[in-house]
Amino acid sequence: MRSARDQGCVLLFGGRQSGKSTALKHIAHQQIPNDPSGQLYYLPVYVDLMRLPYDAGPWDFFSMLYQCALDACKLNVASYRPPPAQHAVQSLDGFEQAAQRLRSGANQIDLRFVFLLDESKRVIGDRFPRGFHDNIFHLLYGDSKLAGLCSIVFAGAQELYRLCEDDTSPIGSRAAKHCLTTLSATAMRQMAEGMLGTLESTDWIRIADEVHKLTGGHAGLGSGLLRLIGRGGEISGAVVAPAAVQFRHERSELFHLWSNSLTKEARTVHDGLLRHDRLDREEMTELLRKGDLPVYRLDRIVDELQYVGIARLEGSSLVAHNRLYWDQASYYSDERECSERERSVWKLIEETEIGLRTLVRQQFTKKWGRDADRTIEGVLGREAWEKIIENRDKHSKSYPLSGLPSGATEILNYTYLGQLGILMTWKKSWFLFQGLFRDLREFQDILRDITPVRNDGAHFRSVPEQELDRCRVRCVDLLAILERNGRVSQV
Numbered sequence: 001m002r003s004a005r006d007q008g009c010v011l012l013f014g015g016r017q018s019g020k021s022t023a024l025k026h027i028a029h030q031q032i033p034n035d036p037s038g039q040l041y042y043l044p045v046y047v048d049l050m051r052l053p054y055d056a057g058p059w060d061f062f063s064m065l066y067q068c069a070l071d072a073c074k075l076n077v078a079s080y081r082p083p084p085a086q087h088a089v090q091s092l093d094g095f096e097q098a099a100q101r102l103r104s105g106a107n108q109i110d111l112r113f114v115f116l117l118d119e120s121k122r123v124i125g126d127r128f129p130r131g132f133h134d135n136i137f138h139l140l141y142g143d144s145k146l147a148g149l150c151s152i153v154f155a156g157a158q159e160l161y162r163l164c165e166d167d168t169s170p171i172g173s174r175a176a177k178h179c180l181t182t183l184s185a186t187a188m189r190q191m192a193e194g195m196l197g198t199l200e201s202t203d204w205i206r207i208a209d210e211v212h213k214l215t216g217g218h219a220g221l222g223s224g225l226l227r228l229i230g231r232g233g234e235i236s237g238a239v240v241a242p243a244a245v246q247f248r249h250e251r252s253e254l255f256h257l258w259s260n261s262l263t264k265e266a267r268t269v270h271d272g273l274l275r276h277d278r279l280d281r282e283e284m285t286e287l288l289r290k291g292d293l294p295v296y297r298l299d300r301i302v303d304e305l306q307y308v309g310i311a312r313l314e315g316s317s318l319v320a321h322n323r324l325y326w327d328q329a330s331y332y333s334d335e336r337e338c339s340e341r342e343r344s345v346w347k348l349i350e351e352t353e354i355g356l357r358t359l360v361r362q363q364f365t366k367k368w369g370r371d372a373d374r375t376i377e378g379v380l381g382r383e384a385w386e387k388i389i390e391n392r393d394k395h396s397k398s399y400p401l402s403g404l405p406s407g408a409t410e411i412l413n414y415t416y417l418g419q420l421g422i423l424m425t426w427k428k429s430w431f432l433f434q435g436l437f438r439d440l441r442e443f444q445d446i447l448r449d450i451t452p453v454r455n456d457g458a459h460f461r462s463v464p465e466q467e468l469d470r471c472r473v474r475c476v477d478l479l480a481i482l483e484r485n486g487r488v489s490q491v
Contacts, residue, residue: 017220
């Protein structure tokens with residue numbers, strides 16, 4: 001909040017499940033002074049951008065800011081007098097005027113707004129017209145009626161770099177930057193005490209310390225592993241190791257998403273850590289030079305690997321930190337030979353398809369239990385089912401010396417994206433998924449924009465840039481929907 005006040009904008013970096021939403025909501029729910037009349041007061045306004053329609057435009061965004069600010073005023077400002085009903089914002093001037101009306105009802109409080117944007121990726125990138133970033137820049141730093149009265153915190157991950165690299169609207173160059181890194185051992189003990197506090201203190205302290213070693217203090221992983229241990233009935237330090245094995249398998253797809261999200265520069269250092277566990281600045285610099293990558297981004301790379309949750313800075317050295325992740329990481333170190341643009345979209349498609357497999361498996365098993373596979377066979381038809389079985393058997397024969405790799409027996413791993421869509425939109429199963437989307441048509445439109453690009457990528461065919469961009473937007477939206485509803489991370 002202090003950074004937002006002083007610099008007008010904050011970029012809050014954090015990887016998946018690092019605690020961005022939790023942090024923003026905690027800030028937004030802090031108590032305000034009992035009688036701030038006549039005082040300067042910065043009002044935190046939490047904005048969940050996942051509530052934006054998938055086809056929203058800039059004025060939908062500004063209308064949401066207004067509505068969220070109005071709700072925050074009603075909730076947090078004593079005797080607040082709301083302005084007359086406001087029509088949808090149709091221009092930047094309209095938003096500035098609407099925000100001024102909000103301030104006028106605050107009982108002589110000098111009210112300033114700090115917008116906490118969760119899921120910022122919804123408004124960063126190619127979704128909105130080029131002038132959108134210009135509007136944001138003008139609002140924060142230009143000759144705006146709200147100059148000094150409005151600040152923004154963008155919460156996200158690698159997509160926030162776009163705000164740093166925009167030459168004409170360099171929001172990131174003026175913003176304060178904060179990174180959500182992993183929890184300390186003490187903080188993990190506090191979490192364990194809340195979740196396992198019925199145990200003897202020596203037991204939950206021992207468990208917390210072991211969980212911290214396994215997860216590197218990652219907030220999402222730490223809480224998830226503690227929760228799994230707590231469900232195990234009789235608890236002792238001996239349960240941590242078997243629970244960790246199960247947990248690593250359950251979260252393997254989350255680790256895959258972390259790996260795929262890395263920038264090209266961070267990927268190079270990541271692969272170096274995969275081989276050596278610890279790299280000093282000179283070693284990281286040499287890796288970047290060998291890869292003909294910009295050395296001046298080293299500090300950003302160090303931050304990135306920390307906020308994703310897989311490394312920690314110790315003195316001048318970066319250390320692999322998160323045993324659960326690095327045990328899996330070797331599977332994700334190879335990259336396909338294709339353009340960087342195509343590679344980034346293909347990674348998103350891969351994440352999306354894996355997330356949908358997870359979702360379908362969870363919901364079908366929840367509804368049909370042991371008959372889930374038989375139900376899937378019935379929906380797809382006998383011919384398609386036999387082809388799926390054939391593909392699984394071929395995969396098995398590809399590893400004659402090692403047996404089936406982990407997860408290879410999951411039948412949905414051998415379905416196509418289109419088949420996953422069929423399973424989700426089947427008349428007897430759609431009710432299991434419809435709560436994630438506005439309606440059936442929205443989901444079908446998303447798949448329609450992803451499937452052709454997925455098929456061309458699988459067969460090494462080039463894809464027009466416009467279709468790549470459309471596919472990227474759809475994948476980002478669908479992944480955010482799945483993650484928000486706890487689907488991606490629970491494989």
